Structure formats: structure tokens, C-alpha cells
Amino acid sequence: MGWKETAEPVLTRMPTVRQPEGHVPFRRKLGWTAGVLVLYFFLTNVALYGLQTGQAGNPFGQFSSILAVGRGSILQLGIGPIVTASIVLQLLGGANLLGLDTSDPRDQILYQGLQKFLVIVMICVTGLPYVFAGGFLPASEAVAQSTGIGIVGVQWLLFAQIFVGGVLILFMDEVISKWGVGSGIGLFIIAGVSQRLVGGLIGSDGFFASWFGILTGSIEVSPLTSSGLQTLLLGQGELVALFTTVLIFVVVVYAESVRVEIPLSHARVKGARGRFPVKLIYASVLPMILVRAVQANIQFLGRILNSQLGLPAWIGVYSDGQPVGGLFYYFAPIYTPQDWLGASQAAWQVALRVGVDLTFMVVGGAIFAIFWVETADMGPEATAKQIQNSGMQIPGFRQNPGVIEKVLERYIPQVTVIGGALVGLLAVGANMLGTIGTVGGTGLLLTVSITYKLYEEIAEEQLMEMHPMMRQMFG
Numbered sequence: 001m002g003w004k005e006t007a008e009p010v011l012t013r014m015p016t017v018r019q020p021e022g023h024v025p026f027r028r029k030l031g032w033t034a035g036v037l038v039l040y041f042f043l044t045n046v047a048l049y050g051l052q053t054g055q056a057g058n059p060f061g062q063f064s065s066i067l068a069v070g071r072g073s074i075l076q077l078g079i080g081p082i083v084t085a086s087i088v089l090q091l092l093g094g095a096n097l098l099g100l101d102t103s104d105p106r107d108q109i110l111y112q113g114l115q116k117f118l119v120i121v122m123i124c125v126t127g128l129p130y131v132f133a134g135g136f137l138p139a140s141e142a143v144a145q146s147t148g149i150g151i152v153g154v155q156w157l158l159f160a161q162i163f164v165g166g167v168l169i170l171f172m173d174e175v176i177s178k179w180g181v182g183s184g185i186g187l188f189i190i191a192g193v194s195q196r197l198v199g200g201l202i203g204s205d206g207f208f209a210s211w212f213g214i215l216t217g218s219i220e221v222s223p224l225t226s227s228g229l230q231t232l233l234l235g236q237g238e239l240v241a242l243f244t245t246v247l248i249f250v251v252v253v254y255a256e257s258v259r260v261e262i263p264l265s266h267a268r269v270k271g272a273r274g275r276f277p278v279k280l281i282y283a284s285v286l287p288m289i290l291v292r293a294v295q296a297n298i299q300f301l302g303r304i305l306n307s308q309l310g311l312p313a314w315i316g317v318y319s320d321g322q323p324v325g326g327l328f329y330y331f332a333p334i335y336t337p338q339d340w341l342g343a344s345q346a347a348w349q350v351a352l353r354v355g356v357d358l359t360f361m362v363v364g365g366a367i368f369a370i371f372w373v374e375t376a377d378m379g380p381e382a383t384a385k386q387i388q389n390s391g392m393q394i395p396g397f398r399q400n401p402g403v404i405e406k407v408l409e410r411y412i413p414q415v416t417v418i419g420g421a422l423v424g425l426l427a428v429g430a431n432m433l434g435t436i437g438t439v440g441g442t443g444l445l446l447t448v449s450i451t452y453k454l455y456e457e458i459a460e461e462q463l464m465e466m467h468p469m470m471r472q473m474f475g
Contacts, residue, residue, distance in 0.1 A: 004099070004110060011113030017174040024179060026461045033180035033187065036172050040188055043168065044070030048161050050154040052138040063296040065196050066289060066443045068188035074165035076130065076137065078192075079185050081122035081166050082173065083293045088118055090290070090371040116170065123166035129304050131159045182457055186286070186450040193443040197245075200437020207436055210236040234337050234434065241434040245444060248430050252448040255280045255422070260411050264392040274392060276383075278411045281419040283369035283378070285449035288423055288442050290372075291364040295333050302328035333357050337434045354432070361424035369420025373412070380408035 051072060064071060069078035089111075092098050098114075100107040130136045132155060139154035147153070173184030180187075201207050213219035219236060222228035233240045258280040265273050305311055306318050317325030323332050324345070330353050334340055343350045373379050377386075384405035393399040394407055423445060430441025439447075 004107075007114070008110060011110050011117060014113040014116045015171075016112070016116070017171060017178055019178055029179065029181045029461065033176055033182070036176050036180060036184065037187060037191060039172065040068075040075070040169075040191060043075050043165065044073045046074045047072055048074060048076065048137065048158055050140055050143045050157045050161075052140045063292055063440075065192040065439055066189060066292055066446065067296070068169070068185075068192045070165075074161050075169060076162045077123060077126055077166045077169075079169060079173070079188055080293065080296070081119050081126055082170060082185060083289050084122045084126070084297065085115060085118035087290050087293060088122075089115060090368070090375055093371075093375050119170050120167070123163055126300075127159050127162050127166065129300075130162065131155050133304050133308055135307060137162075181461065182450070182454045185289075186446075186454070189289075189443070189446050190450055190454075193439050193447040196437040196439045197444075197447070198437070200435075200439070203437075207238050207242060210238065234341070238434070238436065240337070241436050244430050244433040244441075245436045248426065248435070248441065248444045249448050251426065252281075252285075252445060253452060255419075256449065256452050260415070262407065262411070263395055264387065265395045266391055266393075276387065278408075278415050279419070280415060281423060281449065282412065282415045283372045283420055284453065285423050285445045287368035287372045287420060288361075288365060288427060288446060290368045291361060291424065292333075292442050294364065295331070295360065298331050299323070299328065302331075329353065330356050331360075333360075334428065334431045335440065336438060337432060340432060354428075358425070358428050361428050362421045363424075365420040365422075365424030365427075366417045367420070369416050369423075370413075373416050378412075380405045380412050383408055383412070 063069075064078070067078040067080045067083065069076060069080070089098075093100070098111075100111050131139075137158050139151050139158060141151065144151045144154045149157070169184075169188070173188075176182065176184035176187060199206060203209065210219065214221055214232075214237065221231050221237070223232055231237055256279060259277040261275040261277050263273065264276055302311075302316050302323060303318070303321060306316055311317075311326065311328075313326055315326045316323050316328035318328075323329040329345075329349075332353065334354060334357050340350050340354055345353075377383075381401075384401045387393070387404055388399070388401045394404055397403050397407065427441035427445055430444060435441065435444050
């Protein structure tokens, strides 16, 4: 008996959001999407009961906005468990260890059930160290005394709350995927990053407030000195951060429009033509979440080991919870310009850290882009079958999936690798130069790309609403 037969009774009974029967009107999709988004913002403001006031730790640093973390709230874990479970599934699927065919309805149910099961496991694997090992969510002694359940009881109460939050965000993502527009993960990332971006622009310490102080003289800056110029460019003036933020917006929108278009024609309907676009960022920016999640989990592990066991100097030296030496320092990503310009370490140590981060992001971006394309049925073989099933063919070639696949193999694999590496390079470059609100290069890339794709999907939904026959043609 294989693992599928053994696990099937459990995986097929995992709670799930009901699939809509028939077409969901566009307005109703927008309603579900807006409702879930409001619920997300509400839950990020539901403080954990039993948490020591103002003591919620932030082990993921800048990754918090990418992982949609509500610090000190019931959504303390954000989408981290979902992303980590996706990484595990992609690695298992890439190595052909699952033996699941997602085109088979039975295997598709098993895959979805396995994904939910892994998410729940990751909620426990991440949440338990949060509360019991790393001291990131310290229990309140006052609550322990008033309730009479002791510190350990309050710790279990904290874990129960973040467990419920992790399960809620899992089903919120599923609701949007089935009943709304776009994906829940993408929507939560946009929400988290946008909050910090808007705060970085109009907050009390934001860009406009700083420049108001500079222009009125309340913030004294001398642009003729090196320190004053650095303040204007990299410090409170944030001119480089503003330039980088605008540049990332422009580059991502441009990259989304750069594509190789393969002509298509309908095999039976004369004059019916179309094009299959192979975009420069073919795998989208979403694989960057997986790369950053790996880095975040490495740093999370380092802080747990350091707090519980203490680490040799060559493995990790920590100051205020941040690595300042050892292997974990070199594995730590570059967050801001100060991490490499104002670092106290030797120049060769800073250069090595930058090199490791750049290599990790470029190589990891390319690898995870390949995994993403294969698991999301965007590879040459799966795409060729989709084109064949739609009744289309490439003019001048036989109407055969194998022939279409060979044509697609000239473009998709190469573009996937180039696009993944390019996104990794852009993310590291943006982090080194800085961004408004310190949202990070990855967060900004994700937000712009997801927003652009959301705009395209909304436009497509509106087109389908106006022309129901097109919905029947394209399924």
C-alpha cells in the first residue's frame, strides 16, 4: 500500500472552502475580495491576550511585510507557514517524490489536502518556538497571576491564538482564490507593503515630514559637507530611496510588457487568431517569496539556537538579536544601505556578505522560478496541452502537442531562468540603495508585480462579463 492510500482518509477530509457552482459575477468577486481584505486589517489589530505589553519580537525583520505579519496580533505568523509549506511541496514535487498527477481529480484533491496538512504542521513548527523557545512572544506575569493558569498556561494560550490566526489566513487565502479576484497571498502582501510604503511617505517620520523639516530649518542639514550630503541622499532626505522606489516601479512595469509573442491560429475557425505571450518575468515575482522565506527561516533558526544553546563565534555572534559575526552574519540579507555602508565589520566581510546575498538571490530566484513554472503548469509540456485543448495551433506547424511543446521549449526555459535571476538582482540592488518606508526591494517588486497582474485579471474579468461567449470559449 502506497502513501497515497494510507493518507487518503485524512487528506480527503481536510476542511475546505466550497468551490462555486458555475460562474461567479464580477461584482460578487470584488465583494468577497474586499470583505477578506477588511477582515485581514481587522485581525492585524486584534492584540494577543496574555502578551507582555509592547514585547512582541520581530525575528523576520523586513520580511515581516512580505510575509504579511501582524506584529503582536493574532496574525503574528502571517503567510509564513503557507509559503514554507509551498517550498516543501515544490521540492518534493520537483524530485518526483509525491507521485501525484494534478490533472487527475483524485490526485488533485490529495495534493490540496496535503498542502493544508503541511500548512498546519508549519504553523506548529513556527509557532511553538515563537512562544516557548525564542522569547519572541513573552507571556505576561500579570495575566498569569490574574487567571491563575501560570506562565506555561499563558504561553499555551498565546500559541492557541496564533494557531487560530494561521488557520484563518489559510482559509482567507482559499476564499479569495475560489470566490474572489487574484490570490489571498498576493493581496495580503500588497496590504502589508502598502501600509509601510504609505507610512514612509506621509508618516510623522516619513519622507514629506523630513523634507518639511529640512526646508523650514527645523532639521539642520548642510549640503556642502559630506555628512550633510549623505543625510540628504541616504539619511533623512531619502533622495536615493525615492529614486530607487520610482525606478523599481518603472522597471517592473516595463519588464511585464517585454514579451515574446508566439502567433496562434484556430484549427477550425478561419480568421481566428491569437498570440501566446512569453513575458520576460514569465514566472512572475512570486518565487522571490520562496527565496526570501528560506533566508528568513535560516535567520529565525539562528536566533532560536543562539537564545537556547549559545553558538560558537564562528557560527554566529549576536548583538540585540542581530547577527554581527560568524556564518549567520554572512547568510543575513542586506536590508538597508547602512548594512553595507555603515557596517562596523571589515570591508572584506561586508563584501562577502553582499556576495552571498547576491548569489543566493540570483541563483535561488532562477531555481525557484523553474520550480514555480513546472508546479503551476506553466512549463512547455503543460502549456502545449492547454493550447491544443483550446483548439489553437501554431501556424506552419502540425496540430500536435509534441510539436507545440518543442516550439515553446525554445523560449520558456530560457526566459524563466533569465527572469528569475533578473528579479533577484533587482531585489538586492533595491535593498542596497534603500526604499521609501524600508519596505525592501523584494517587497516593492512583489507589490508592483502583483498589483499589475491584479489589474490585468480585473480587466479580463470585466471583458468576460461584457462578452459571455468569450467565457465559454476560454473556460
